[in-house]
Amino acid sequence: SSAVAAIRALLGFLKQDRGETIQGLRNSLRDAIDTLSRVDSSVAVSSGGELFLRFISLTSLEYSDYSKCKEIMIERGEIFLRKVSLSRNKIAKLCHPFIRDGARILTHAYSRVVLRVLEAAVESKKRFSVYVTESQPDQAGQKMAKALRKLNIPVTVILDAAVGYIMEKVDLVLVGAEGVVESGGIINKIGSNQIAVCAKAQNKPFYVVAESFKFVRLFPLNQQDVPDRFKYKADTLKTGQNLTEEHPWIDYTSPSLITLLFTDLGVLTPSAVSDELIKLYL
């Protein structure tokens, strides 16, 4: 995913850095993260970068000798990358028991984590069918449907507007997340909030799957609070157009609409998310 690639890039940057001080290193890393966000302003890149920076600060506190510190950092960075690549499998293992035989699942847009979970469910011999929203404006749902058909799962692509109509037929809703915020809510492709509201109205469980590096230090109280640099693509922001004419790419779903979050740290209720974030940043 893009966040993993960003972290790998930062690690490579770290290896090549010629500075002699921690302060210098932090500054140059911050510049690197800024550059990355200017190219691809997704939430995951930002949270991954922030996590990496935090990881540098934590390590620097333990060792005072700079060169030794750098060695340890590089070693831990490699371990971190390895753990992160295993996280998708961990999540799939946690989540697939929640998919019962004969279930009808609704999902939104294209998410590799959700794909992995459904793959794991197929491997454990469960039969289920999937409804995918088309997810305009980039038709990401069609991509998801194609990938699911390859796994021999019966798929139906529905209009984004048909979510309310289809909700009564569905047993559970499973979406990925681009970012998980401190309140336990999620930032995901535009349309997720609608699905969550419909699911709540019809009493259907709304499950979110996300890796732990997507946890972000944001606390939006409403849709307006989500920073513009996440809502719109980086090039749109650069051209400086009037943003009221632009369509945002993501929205915020509040924690009261989410039933459970599946992460590589375990199955969490939305209230447990802030606890995890505190454990890291305190």
Next chain:
Amino acid sequence: MDLIRTEGQRMTAAQPSETTVGNMVRRVLKVIREEYGRLHGRSEESDQQESLHKLLTSGGLSEDFRTPYPSLRANVIEAINEMLIELEGTTDNIAMQALEHIHSNEVIMTIGYSRTVEAFLKEAARKRKFQVIVAECAPFCQGHEMAVRLSKENIETTVMSDAAIFAVMSRVNKVIIGTKTILANGALIAVSGTHTLALAAKHHSTPLIVCAPMFKLSPQFPNEEDSFHKFVSPQEVLPFTEGEILAKINVHCPVFDYVPPELITLFISNIGGNAPSYIYRLMSELYHPDDYEL
């Protein structure tokens, strides 16, 4: 640890609905891990749980329990004895908190028979005067026994059928119930009829208080909803003497009910009162994540 785990698996396989067996096995495993960690020289601060922090700072990927320590066995046995003493005192601990929650001239509703709730109400009755309405909880009608025991302590008790729960709820101040198991998301597995009671309480905005000791907290999630259920002979629902109809209908007699966490106001346990959203925290203190699957 493997020995305990295999024994635990055997015991839980024998009766899956008795989750306390599995819970205790997990507690013992956690105790062993802690004692080992203490002897291994790790500081008290270091967290054994998965966390973002650990993701960044830990050196290796797994932990090795192979180093033998002679005093480990004695330490573990001592810790288990402490746990036994704690277990024996749970009902009293819960009952001690009764006075804070029950006030004079209140109408309390409960369902079925729970020893914890009985002790809770008896303790409060020593200093306060209140009324109790007991739903009889068909088909086993354990509510009758509860009512008899409460009235022996001179508590004004009324028994009514489960169908009347909603009708009477508007006059009730609090609902206090016991439970069989508490699940990891804060939900309950309690006697059949509790979900109805919880929904009625929610509708009238009556607080629902659950009195349960911590050993009933189980790290399972309600995923396979059919797997935790226990059905008993439908003799109570429709006796075998009604032979003619029996061939034409299906009769079920489920013992347990699932109550979702949104309907519960407070959990009172031997370690104090907690909100359902806090259950995950209590769970991380009692059990280690690797032991969730025995």
